Amino acid sequence: MTRAARSATAFAPGGVGNIGPGLDILGLALDGPGDTVKAEWTDEPGIRIADPGHPELPREPERHSASLAAMAVFERVGDERCRGRGVSLTVKKQLPLSGGQGGSAASAVAGAVAVNALLGSPLDPFDLLSAALEAEEHVSGRHADNIAPALLGGIVLIRSLEPLDLVRLPVPKELLVVVARPDQQLRTVEARRVLPAEIPRAVALHQAAQVGAMVAALASNDYGLLGRAIDDRIAEPVRMALLPGFREAKRAAMDAGALGSSISGSGPTAFALVRGAEAGARVAAAMSAAYTASGQHSEVRVAKVDRAGARLIRRNQGQR
């Protein structure tokens, strides 16, 4: 175990949950913006939030995913390293609120990693994941498709939550992801409410086949198959109605040469998978133009898959 720190700051990337047919079970992390959490010892016992990272985010520790994750880390460690002690969290939020880019997961993971470092890193990645998952569950439901890639990086399949069993999938070299966020907000809980409780068997089996095909495509660098497998018949059809402009942006992406396109997480961000930077630029321009044509401003970027996941970016030594 390493020596306890005075403060520790961790970063976790945003990403794309579901990746089309992989509802709740497939996710990837993206290079670029993410959430940063600085954890510092304070005199007041318990976890508190010094800065929630955004005026619309709660300051109550039991409602912010970073502090919820910090509390879950404290619970898991549970010994004299944290008993009766206090930690203050400062969140720097680069990811959009309710944007569908895994913002709550990134805050949770960064919070868990920062506090774990503050305690001398007693928890392994498995326990960190379970702590972050507990936090995510409070704010947007029990699913690890953002949490797992935010922590581990790459593209991750969640085979099972109970027991937790993750599969890290290969990332094809030329794969890029276009993310386009229109100027809307869609809370995960609302987007989940429209999901059907029961799925016709044929649809369920088709969806399973797409997930299998995606995994096969990633393992064999088959970009064409990867695109064909982005065929979500459970969430996309019902969420489309909540996402003005999505249908047009998707069509524009496909016409511009995207391999496949769907909703990132529960939206409103749309994503498209592309092969290579040229296709990326073309698809990004097309999606942006489509949202503009539907009367909406959008933020569009082209990103690689982040392979590193959450990382400690500062750690100040010193015994308390």
Place this chain on the structure above:
Amino acid sequence: MTRAARSATAFAPGGVGNIGPGLDILGLALDGPGDTVKAEWTDEPGIRIADPGHPELPREPERHSASLAAMAVFERVGDERCRGRGVSLTVKKQLPLSGGQGGSAASAVAGAVAVNALLGSPLDPFDLLSAALEAEEHVSGRHADNIAPALLGGIVLIRSLEPLDLVRLPVPKELLVVVARPDQQLRTVEARRVLPAEIPRAVALHQAAQVGAMVAALASNDYGLLGRAIDDRIAEPVRMALLPGFREAKRAAMDAGALGSSISGSGPTAFALVRGAEAGARVAAAMSAAYTASGQHSEVRVAKVDRAGARLIRRNQGQR
């Protein structure tokens, strides 16, 4: 195009459909017994059956999967090579009837391949598959998880039937399959009748995750993951009631070191995946003993995955 033959004989292997969670979308071919179809020109126009291969199998061409496939090949070719001409089929059946080892699919594939060879091989594998699929649809429903591996060999994922899109998956070197057939018959149509029309969302997503995990496991030679992914929560729970002794045989297989175990196709054959011949022998003995203890005779064998698929085993030249 090759010269038309006087007669042609084709073999197609049996196998395991579904492979656990891959209901209708995953299948593998097995070394060992299969069905053989000999096709010969006759003077009487149309397709007829000289020998259906088993006293319980129909002699009516529109009810036997081999002749149905032959007719589908004729339709697809549709020119002077078959117009007004007649073919007689002799089926040699090594696979059990209603056994869950892909018998109807093997007969259909062997029939299609034999008749195609008789015509000078005008159809490519894609068209042969679609012809065999049409035949299988008449006798046991529209699913390609037996047809595709019987034709192509190996382990196959069916991403889509419309349009037909197949993915051949890697076969781990030490993978063996134990198949145990108790002395029962279960018709595919009956076994399909018990399947739920609607699947709870959580179950559907779990099943999709297992399919993804199986594909990942095959691609990375992860035997442990492969076993954990054999977790079918759609078909196995409802079909178990139709299959006395299955639960015990599965438990015995797992206790003896199987990676995973489930129902082969729609049963009654049970299968277990194992790593290596020693485990194979142990698991085979355990499953056999379990069926005996439940008062049933069973036929148990350990087989490799067949990588060749259907093959022409004889072709007699000669213009008619």
